[in-house]
Amino acid sequence: MSELTRDIEPTPDIALIARWQRGDQRAATELVGRHAQALARFAVTQGIRDGVDELVQDTFVRAFHSLESFRADSSLRTWLFTILKRLVLDRQRSEQRQRSTVELDEEHAVQDFNALDGMVADETLLRVRQAVARLSPLQREVFTLRVTEGMPYTEIARVVGSTEGACRVHYHNAMRAVKEYLSDD
Template sequence: MIKDERAVDAALIARWKGGDQLAATMLVERHATALARFAASSGVRERVDELVQDTFVRAFNSIDSFRADSALRTWLFTIMKRLILDRMRAERRQGVAVELEEGHAVQAYDALDAMVADETAQRVRRAVDSLSPMQREVFLLRVTEGMAYGDIAKVVGSTEGACRVHYHNAMRSIKEIIGDDA
């Protein structure tokens, strides 16, 4: 199934290279929501659409450097991650209070709570946000995107085995927190 998705992405990229702008639309439709989700799970609260667009612009401008040995979505995530870090650094320079650490913990729940529909979701988010940055990133990529450990490793800059361990440690922690809350 994942191989099929890669084949579809590869075909769309080839069509876009051939001048078919509709293929670009289809690629954006396939990955934009996942990118927005990744941005949100990385702590981005504002101008998410702009960040998604910047990611696609950068990706399409350097599409010739994309190697099909990884999934297009994985590649897009790595681009977005760099953009998120750039944005955080810029905001920090401008005096905006943000944590610079990669995958920084989101502690401000007030604005978030307005977006989350019910109490269960809030509880889950608190549990996830209590994880270490690496655990959280690995866990959310696995759970919200259904990514393989190998692809997650490329995004977070780690190894497949380490990602597997991070995921299971994260799962255990969340079960403990949810169990204690219940």
């Protein structure tokens, strides 16, 4: 992105929402296109392997069903992440219940996050992924939202249900832990 275009503000989400409410379907396409991939990234970093598309779609459907209640006191993206986070938790709980009734081998008992390791060919990428996988769930959420989305601490705090100060501490602790893990080689 060039210096010139970086500071140009796109149409605000709230304006697109208003256009969609007046029946403009293109506004919905723009909103989904703007946020869908970020939601998919977040789902994957939270250990979702299958049905990422479906999860992202459910997030948007739920959000659009209750857009009337969206007060814009936070950004639409933050609101979408909050919805997605709840859906991810629901799915993980559901999977845990299924695991409790089906006997699984030792390989499946490790953290969900490690299940993506097979997709990573590069040894360095594997090490980075392992370093992130070792973080606590809350640290991992804060760290990935900060690193992959550049989300401000105030918005991260809304998504994970914490405070801005606590999120800052979680991020720096996570960064330190990742550095230490990678420097142990």
